[in-house]
Amino acid sequence: MKLFTKGLLLIAVPSFVELALLGVVFDTQERTAQAAQWVDNSKQILYQSSALVDPLLRQAARVRTAMVTRDAALIDRHAVWVDLNDRLAKLDTLVADTPRQAEHVRNMRRAIDGYREQSIAISQALHEGRSVTPYIALETDALPRQIALFRDELGEFDAVAAQLDADRSIALAQRRAHQQYALIAAVIGSMLIWAATAVVFARSIGRRFEVLTDNAERLGSGRPLAAPLSGRDEIAGLDTVLHQTDARLRVAETEQAALKTQLEARARELAAVNEELRQETQDNEMFIYSVSHDLRSPLVNLRGFSKELHVSCDELDNLVGDAQLPEKEQRRLTHILDGDVRESLHYLRTAVARAAAIIDALLRISRAGRLEYQWQRVSVGRVVGRVVDAMQEAISQRAAIVTVRELPPAWGDPAALEQIFSNLIGNALNFLDPARGGRIEVGALEPEPVDPAEPRAVRMRTYYVRDNGLGIPAAYLSKVFRAFQRLHGDVADGEGIGLAVVRRTVERHGGRVWVESAEGAGSTFFVVLPEQPVRF
CATH class of the missing domain: 1.20.120 (Four Helix Bundle (Hemerythrin (Met), subunit A))
Structure with a gap:
């Protein structure tokens, strides 16, 4: 089984259990909220029912007073009936799910409606100046019959409402206790299930990781590895x-x-x-x-x-x-x-x-390999400047233009470096094309980056001497640095050892030299020299 599948199982199983526990907690909370709502409903019912008797009794007192004083204005107050209807409507809504209580509310409404009709009849008789004697018997009792009926129904209603309120309060207390127990059980269950998951992980995956880590350490230290792990997972x-x-x-x-x-x-x-x-x-x-x-x-x-x-x-x-x-x-x-x-x-x-x-020439080649160099930091710009000054007469005779770029310093022997650039610039002058104006350029390329992984690496600088002279045929490029090799013998005198001496001198400095040329277009000689002491 793959680690991904194992991880899903280790997460899914505790998650399912936690979801079940959360479902129980949410159900308990919902039941508790419902019980609290029922208790609040009961309180509202008791409050509304307790507010019904007093307005009705006050209205009965006003009716009697009106009959005695024959003042109909005491009866013509519709606000009390509106208030009673509103309170009965609220009670009817609150007890809609209790048929017995709803029946009591309907009976109380009929009693109030009957008493209201009686009050209206008395008021009309007073307004019309008729005798209210037929109604005196109805109002002389301790309480009118309709009000008595109303109070009886209200008493039964209040008894049932009080009993429901007590039952619902007890149920709410029980629900809250159950809610606390469910929450504690959910927390403890969650802790237990994740503890069990951690134990399973430690036993099934943690130990395998320990074996894998130990084998990796053994591999790193060159010790024999433990027995291979079984299974098909990534570990x-x-x-x-x-x-x-x-x-x-x-x-x-x-x-x-x-x-x-x-x-x-x-x-x-x-x-x-x-x-x-x-x-x-x-x-x-x-x-x-x-x-x-x-x-x-x-x-x-x-x-x-x-x-x-x-x-x-x-x-x-x-x-x-x-x-x-x-x-x-x-x-x-x-x-x-x-x-x-x-x-x-x-x-x-x-x-x-x-x-x-x-x-x-042989003596010069021999001396190039046997001379003891005076190693130091050499200003190549000054060396080339001295060479160009010494060749001013030849430069003027050939009407050539020599351009010297900025030249960084190098590490070597001053006399040897002067000989290198003297031979290269002299060759460039000797083999200029007489058919066009001669141009010679001396400069340096951008330094190559040093590999930091190589501690013995030395920064090297590449110098060049470029001309627009006769050029060198491609077939002759591999022979140009050999001794006694002369390409244009009819153009300039010499024994053909200048470039051989240059190559020998550059190699003794730890560098290299090469040429790039095209016949008829000129040549460029490159010289690589160390910028700092070479570490052998």
């Missing part, structure tokens, strides 16, 4: 889910232990590979440095000897001219000296210069 479903979760966690722990073992093994392998790679990188840098440094001496010798050979060729050329050799031999020697020998010397000196440039 049993949750308990089943807890047991399934526990089983999955056990499997996951086993898999995690295996993965941890594999991860530790891979970590050791990675550490070994990283150490080997570091050693190889160091060896390569040392090799490049050593080779480039050791090659300098032979190149110096080659350059010196080639120069000596060039001077010797000039001296031989002078000697041949002064020797006055035969024309044929002279032309032959001149052709050898001015042609083959000088051309060979030119190629030799060009190759030596090229080799010297390559060695210098």
Whole structure:
């Protein structure tokens, strides 16, 4: 049974019982109110009946006085009959549900009506001057016959009304007592039924919740769970889910232990590979440095000897001219000296210069990886300002416009950052399109939000150098940061290592660099640098 159904039952059963108790209470209250209304009705009947005799007796006294004084004005008072009729009408309404009392009221009305007719007859006789002797006998008795009848009926009426009033008062007291008992029984019954409901809830649902809570705590602390709960309600479903979760966690722990073992093994392998790679990188840098440094001496010798050979060729050329050799031999020697020998010397000196440039480039790459940086907070705006000031002559020659936006500070080495922006801005100047006005923009993007869940996260700032130059073909974008890669060799001189040095320097700062470009539309180089010290 679902919890919803159980809850409805736990609410419905006590509610039905309470409704029954409330019905009893309401019925008792209704009966009590009815009894109170009956008592009030009896009081009203007694009050109305007690007010009927005096007006009628006063009217009888006035009739007798009128007969003695022969003054008809004493009798002609209709207000008394109106008052008596109103009171009888009220009594008739009040006793409508009591046939015996209603009969008494009708008898009293007939008696009053008979006496009224007699009074009217006496009044007419007095007005007409006739003798009232026939009526004297009727009025000389202690009471007229109609009034006597009226009093008899009223006496019986009052006796019955008094008895009814007493009976109804007793019944009202009993009803009120029953009402109190019913109310007390309803309150006690309501308390008992809800107490029973609470006990049932504690036994059927509360204990199940305790088992479920205990299993949840056991699951959280990694202890074995208690036996699953029986039933098909939501609590049993949750308990089943807890047991399934526990089983999955056990499997996951086993898999995690295996993965941890594999991860530790891979970590050791990675550490070994990283150490080997570091050693190889160091060896390569040392090799490049050593080779480039050791090659300098032979190149110096080659350059010196080639120069000596060039001077010797000039001296031989002078000697041949002064020797006055035969024309044929002279032309032959001149052709050898001015042609083959000088051309060979030119190629030799060009190759030596090229080799010297390559060695210098190798030394620059080697130094980029071996220099000790002076880490500090660097004002990138000032660094770029110095670079732009140093390149003012080249900027003026190319009639270019360089715009420097607001640049936030970065964390790094001032000289290294100056080299980064010098290479990027220099490349932008070198590869501007001569067919249109050159524009170069240096700025920074909005900072990326730092993930608060990553405690080692460092805020990074992205700078850019944008130009409207020749652009880079899509096929060449993946090679642009490699050493000795030159796309537009006919446009600008160089060995093609500037961007390689930029990439190496940026990576040593914990950042990255990339380019977005379209051929013929210009290029944008992005550089990401830390805004604060990198926590390793």
